[in-house]
Amino acid sequence: MHSFTEENYLKAIYKLQEANGLIVATSALAQVLEVHAPSVTDMLKRMAGKKLVTYQKSKGVKLTEKGRQVAVGIIRNHRLWEVFLVDKLGYKWDEVHDLAEQLEHIHSEDLTNKLDMFLGFPKADPHGDPIPDANGILPKSKAVLLSTLKMGERGTFTGVTDHTPAFLNYLDKSGISLGNSIKVKAIEEFDQTYTIQLKDKKDTVISYKVANSLLVNKVETT
Amino acid sequence: MHSFTEENYLKAIYKLQEANGLIVATSALAQVLEVHAPSVTDMLKRMAGKKLVTYQKSKGVKLTEKGRQVAVGIIRNHRLWEVFLVDKLGYKWDEVHDLAEQLEHIHSEDLTNKLDMFLGFPKADPHGDPIPDANGILPKSKAVLLSTLKMGERGTFTGVTDHTPAFLNYLDKSGISLGNSIKVKAIEEFDQTYTIQLKDKKDTVISYKVANSLLVNKVETT
DNA sequence: TTAATAAATTAGGTTAATCTAATTTATTTT
DNA sequence: AAAATAAATTAGATTAACCTAATTTATTAA
Structure with a gap:
């Protein structure tokens, strides 16, 4: 299993990769993860050893397919838990992010899928962000x-x-x-x-x- | 906030204190937590520094009131999440323990209380164990x-x-x-x-x- | 009450994840 | 293309949580 820290790095790399093109810079990660650059370099090397990312010294990182799978899985968890918090527990859409950041790291595919079913297979989270399916497929939005x-x-x-x-x-x-x-x-x-x-x-x-x-x-x- | 590890120690100490009297031995903790005795000694010293336990060298530990509050809070979380898993997601009573061990460490009193309400303020978990209330009061059972x-x-x-x-x-x-x-x-x-x-x-x-x-x-x- | 056994601690190390300070590599600007 | 700036890495430390091996402290038995 992956540590919370690794999962947060994977999620951050995934999001930066989506937003700003293919290769993700150490400094960009340091900024979004609120750690210092040498910590990032360190971690990326460890993650490259586990084949979660491909790391090119002084250039940046990309996710491997394995890394992408984990990242999308976490995003799926995050968004499903957000739906739960809003639809079932009555939270407002501006209150759920930090809680979902905790809940997204619960490790159980089975729980995720049962939650998905319980929520009626929602297509998007309370902010409109699409929820990846159980195979990690994220519908391309034309918004x-x-x-x-x-x-x-x-x-x-x-x-x-x-x-x-x-x-x-x-x-x-x-x-x-x-x-x-x-x-x-x-x-x-x-x-x-x-x-x-x-x-x-x-x-x-x-x-x-x-x-x-x-x-x-x-x-x-x- | 307390680390997962600290919380697991607190829970273990609480349970051993309930079961076997007042003072909890290093070896007993080592056994239930599946770590080696020197790790326990180490951790207990750190926790004593944080006033979560009172530690008497070579004798054992007790929870402080602060430590007890945290322990009971985790037990409350654990049992409420077990009810959720069984009542809402359709898990069977023999399947929920490991998942609840993860979910119990989600840090949010507000979430716990909203979950409690969502579940209809259950009095016991799926195994019949009583659920502490929001003030950490556990009804004394006469079973x-x-x-x-x-x-x-x-x-x-x-x-x-x-x-x-x-x-x-x-x-x-x-x-x-x-x-x-x-x-x-x-x-x-x-x-x-x-x-x-x-x-x-x-x-x-x-x-x-x-x-x-x-x-x-x-x-x-x- | 000494000897044997069991329990606990100390000493010294490891790993993941972080840090600061110093250095190296890349990218811009002149 | 050289100089200046920015980004990234290396070096060396720190902390939490763990480990093994050695030693000390308690408990039980002879």
């Missing part, structure tokens, strides 16, 4: 940032790229919830402020920063 | 071993002292379940074999070893 939509275009709000409680709370306060249909009514040239229309017809003004943190499934205007 | 009952006496089966899957399976196979009413029909002098009558009137023969692992609430014959 785009709201900030890429042009005047008059529409979409359905399906996820966030900023998972901080502060941002999630802002969305709650503004009445913007997953599944909402959103139409771009206006984009202010000067500061890229968006005026959007929510399903309930109320117009809302959001900053570029917000528009750039919301994922939508674009509705093609046929 | 006795079936092996202490005399001919003709009755009781309700409320718990086990042997939690091994082998024993639990044996009970399943024999149709002996928590809550069953049991009457002692005969006790063989020669080998202390018990003949018992279950609620459904069927007579069953059990060994002394089995009778000595079953807890019952004795029904006083008025």
Whole structure:
């Protein structure tokens, strides 16, 4: 079995690999894991010995297939536990991250699959992030940032790229919830402020920063 | 926060303290924790430094009030998660121990309490062991071993002292379940074999070893 | 009450995961 | 292309939790 630390490294490498291309830098890992660079170098060597990553000195790391499997398994756990916390225990979407960071390291494929069934095989976690299936397959989403939509275009709000409680709370306060249909009514040239229309017809003004943190499934205007 | 290891020591000390009197020996801990005696000595010194135990060189340890609080908290977690696994995920009572050993170390009082509510504030885990309340109060049970009952006496089966899957399976196979009413029909002098009558009137023969692992609430014959 | 046995501790090491300070390797900038 | 800057690595330590071998302290038996 892998240690919590190894699993956290694997998850971090996976996410950085997704976000910023193929090879992951020591410094990037040090930053997200909140440790110092020499600790990362050290750990990567150990993990390379276990064939979890391929490590190229002074260049960075990639996950091996084995490493990717473990990483995706942890992400599956994390997201399923988040659904449990929100759907079953009544937590709010901005409260579950730290708890899921603990629960994701429970080692039992069988438990994960039973939990999945208990939750009704959810496709996404409370933030809209897709849940990998038992084979580690993660459905490719075609969601785009709201900030890429042009005047008059529409979409359905399906996820966030900023998972901080502060941002999630802002969305709650503004009445913007997953599944909402959103139409771009206006984009202010000067500061890229968006005026959007929510399903309930109320117009809302959001900053570029917000528009750039919301994922939508674009509705093609046929 | 305490490490998993510390928590496991605390739990072990608590259980040995309950079972065998007040002071707990290094060797007893080494045995249940499956480590060697010098490791225990080492750890106990560290834990004494944190005021979790009082350590008397060459004599043994006791929990401090602080240590007891932590230990009971872990036991509460463990038993609540066992209820979750059985009641919600469909596990059998002989399958949940190892998983609960992992889940018990999730650090969140709030999660524990929400779980408790979700489960309907159960009083006992699937093996009949009482669940401490949020204040660490464990109801004193007045259950006795079936092996202490005399001919003709009755009781309700409320718990086990042997939690091994082998024993639990044996009970399943024999149709002996928590809550069953049991009457002692005969006790063989020669080998202390018990003949018992279950609620459904069927007579069953059990060994002394089995009778000595079953807890019952004795029904006083008025 | 001394001798034998059992239990516990000390001494000295190991491993995973971290750190700081110093050095080396890469990448930019001039 | 050389100099400056940034990133990464090496060297050497630390801490928690464990180990084995040797020694000391308790307990039990003769």
